[in-house]
Amino acid sequence: MATHRISIFGPMQNAPARKAAGLVRLAPTVKNDVFLNALLEMPTTQQAHRSPLEWAGAMALHIVIVAALIIVPLYTTGTIRLSEYHEIPLVAPPPPLAPPPAPAGGPVAPQITRPKAKLNYTLQKLTAPAAIPKSVSSGSEGAADAAPELGGVLGGVPGGVVGGQIGGVVGGVLGGTGTAVPTPPPQPRPVQKIVRVGSNLKAPRLTYSVDPAYPPLAREAHIWGTVVVEAVIDEHGNVVQARVVSGHPLLMDAALKAVLQWKYEPTTLNGQPVSVELQVQVHFNLNS
Numbered sequence: 001m002a003t004h005r006i007s008i009f010g011p012m013q014n015a016p017a018r019k020a021a022g023l024v025r026l027a028p029t030v031k032n033d034v035f036l037n038a039l040l041e042m043p044t045t046q047q048a049h050r051s052p053l054e055w056a057g058a059m060a061l062h063i064v065i066v067a068a069l070i071i072v073p074l075y076t077t078g079t080i081r082l083s084e085y086h087e088i089p090l091v092a093p094p095p096p097l098a099p100p101p102a103p104a105g106g107p108v109a110p111q112i113t114r115p116k117a118k119l120n121y122t123l124q125k126l127t128a129p130a131a132i133p134k135s136v137s138s139g140s141e142g143a144a145d146a147a148p149e150l151g152g153v154l155g156g157v158p159g160g161v162v163g164g165q166i167g168g169v170v171g172g173v174l175g176g177t178g179t180a181v182p183t184p185p186p187q188p189r190p191v192q193k194i195v196r197v198g199s200n201l202k203a204p205r206l207t208y209s210v211d212p213a214y215p216p217l218a219r220e221a222h223i224w225g226t227v228v229v230e231a232v233i234d235e236h237g238n239v240v241q242a243r244v245v246s247g248h249p250l251l252m253d254a255a256l257k258a259v260l261q262w263k264y265e266p267t268t269l270n271g272q273p274v275s276v277e278l279q280v281q282v283h284f285n286l287n288s
Contacts, residue, residue, distance in 0.1 A: 208263035218250040227255035235273035255282040
């Protein structure tokens with residue numbers, strides 16, 4: 001690689017000296033005066049071009065180096081030293097601690113012992129008769145004499161039956177009457193028949209009434225009219241059931257609440273108080 005230096009010299013400089021220094025003189029022009037050319041230097045470098053074979057070799061070398069950096073660490077694995085791992089013994093958990101003892105001098109709860117009932121049995125020894133009689137006398141006297149006397153039981157109750165009661169219970173109550181007869185269940189109340197008001201039965205007289213409260217929403221919407229309610233009145237004159245038959249939906253609830261507070265004179269049929277069913281009308285007027 002050769003390097004040439006290009007400089008600008010004036011006309012008074014020596015040509016052999018310029019040639020020995022390897023400088024080339026540029027003729028001054030209008031734009032490039034002598035002063036400016038003296039300050040500038042232009043180094044030129046000639047580089048030799050590489051052949052395609054050299055480029056291919058360089059690329060192959062780089063590929064081999066990169067592949068080696070990737071593959072070599074895969075084959076170099078570390079060894080595991082088992083001596084570095086210690087066995088950890090497994091220990092069972094300790095048993096639960098016993099409850100703390102009661103404080104000394106504290107109150108001790110008394111232990112109640114119930115006495116066990118003792119059953120005393122009297123065993124009678126049976127002995128064979130010395131001689132078997134040839135004839136047995138009949139009659140109550142002989143039977144009474146032959147019957148052994150029943151002995152009492154130790155720890156008996158005064159006034160008890162001698163020898164116990166047949167079918168009795170050990171530890172039974174003196175003077176008891178056995179199993180009590182269960183009381184019969186109460187008789188169900190007869191269902192009151194509801195009679196509908198018609199030609200044969202007059203409607204009961206209203207003794208107390210409550211005016212319905214006008215719903216604010218119905219008043220603002222200027223809704224008025226009549227609500228027909230079917231009510232059931234018991235034998236005491238109270239309204240126990242009520243349902244709407246017809247009317248505006250906004251007025252139904254207020255009509256039902258008012259009718260349930262009404263009172264009627266009790267109705268009788270053949271001298272017996274009965275429940276009746278009738279229809280009543282509840283009127284709603286905007287001017288009221």
